[in-house]
Amino acid sequence: MKKAIVIGAGMAGMTAGIRLAEGGWDVTVLERQAGPGGNLRAWTRKGHVIDNCIHWLNGTREGSRLHALWRSLGVLGDGVGLIRQPFFYRSHLPCGTLTMWRDSARAEAELSEKSPGDARAIRRFFRDARAYASGSPLARATVALRWFKTSVGDFADSLSDPDLTTFFSDYLGREYAALGLIVAYSAFIAGDADLPAGGSPGVAERMAERFLSLGGKLVTSVRATGIVTKGGRATAVLTDRGEGYECDRVIAACDPHVTFSRLLPPEYAPAALGRIDRDPRTPHFSSLHAAFSLTSPFPPGAAWTNVIGGDPAALPTRTGGRLILRSFSHEPGFSPEGKTVLQATCFLSGEEADGWFCPEAEYKIKKDAFVLAALDAVKTAFPYSSPAVIDAWTPATYERFTGADRGDYIGWLVPAGLIPPRLPERVRGIANLSIASGWCRMPGGLPTAARSGARAAADVLLSDPLPRRFSGASFPGRKKLKKSQKFDLPS
């Protein structure tokens, strides 16, 4: 039986692992954290579950290829409830609230009524979001061409109403490609961006269960430290436990920066990786977070995703003092009776994210200042909710736990006017090593990571086929999981 080692149990690694196990390979996934999921993870604090990842999942609508992929991986399926969010996000502004409703006609009407002078530009935005949501390749190409050179900031500044300017730049930030905003919103319009009940930990658990039930092996709390090569082939993976896992194929499903700086000599790194890293138009992308426990009754205005104002001097400059709030009132199991978790996020890019890799004393001061500013903003927006801080985390936390370069987790920021570059998923000079990662295609995210993992596994299965009797669904070594395994991940 042929052996594959997958490094990293994030979405990309678990997808590759499931596909290879289905194909009859003996697969071991090595993961440095205490459980699977990578960024698709959760942890508990003071009796609350903190869900790190899913704000929305593309591919929840039946009928698409992505939906079929999710079902085949156990991400979605019969018995997995879907929760429909009524809007993409809602901004709290001096004028009141403005909402990017899933119902695009309603959103368009409300925004046009707020600023009749901007009705034409608003119509253009919603017309193109609907066209993109139609799924027609021609419509999508037309929309992409129309918006290719426009940033969120360009579009927001073209509006005469200052509240609308803030509203449109509230979620992704001003430097991001406006097409990215249209694409993200179009998934809501199309009913293709729901939430799997149980959130990120539920998805990670189901995938791990599926992998283990196929006979896959998951080794956690172990860090790969090197890939041994001989004669242009990877022969083994070394770990920090001093073990060597011999194998016929390796799939590196960790951040490619880790692969090409810590697991392999840097000369194997594809030129594209350095090029994208050096390009000032594509800075790295990470974020700051704080989590609060809110007491009952939960303010209805804080449900789902809201963007509120805070002290611009105390919050990162990129956000202009805005803070994205994500509530988990739709997941009652995530908090003790009578409480709800509310998470606050500020996206950071480039130098602002790098600034969190500083001496400990400075780090602590900055983190406390951020938490206080976030707490203040939440208290002001929702005065009767008595928020209490339960956790805070930064790019440095992400780096500590996933090893991802500078704490990034979704690849690079996608600017306007750039055809997103790609990373090769094969390593030149090492015939049996593949790369699977959300970093391989911009803008990253769970679908990108899963597709990358599926491609890497397909490459193995096609280029290195097993004897017929070993391949396919009837593989005899398949084991059944006796009971579901639960993984609680420390932050």
Ligand SMILES: Cc1cc2nc3c(=O)[nH]c(=O)nc-3n(C[C@H](O)[C@H](O)[C@H](O)COP(=O)(O)OP(=O)(O)OC[C@H]3O[C@@H](n4cnc5c(N)ncnc54)[C@H](O)[C@@H]3O)c2cc1C
């Ligand atoms: C706050 C936040 C919100 C997000 N929201 C969404 C969303 O709403 N929708 C969406 O689609 N995406 C979202 N994402 C993005 C999504 O989480 C990522 O794109 C996806 O999880 C990336 O998967 P991956 O497998 O490529 O990488 P990772 O999840 O980073 O997995 C890599 C794995 O490799 C492990 N590893 C690294 N080095 C080693 C080593 N040396 N040895 C062993 N293991 C190693 C890491 O611990 C990690 O588990 C969000 C991410 C974050 C952080």
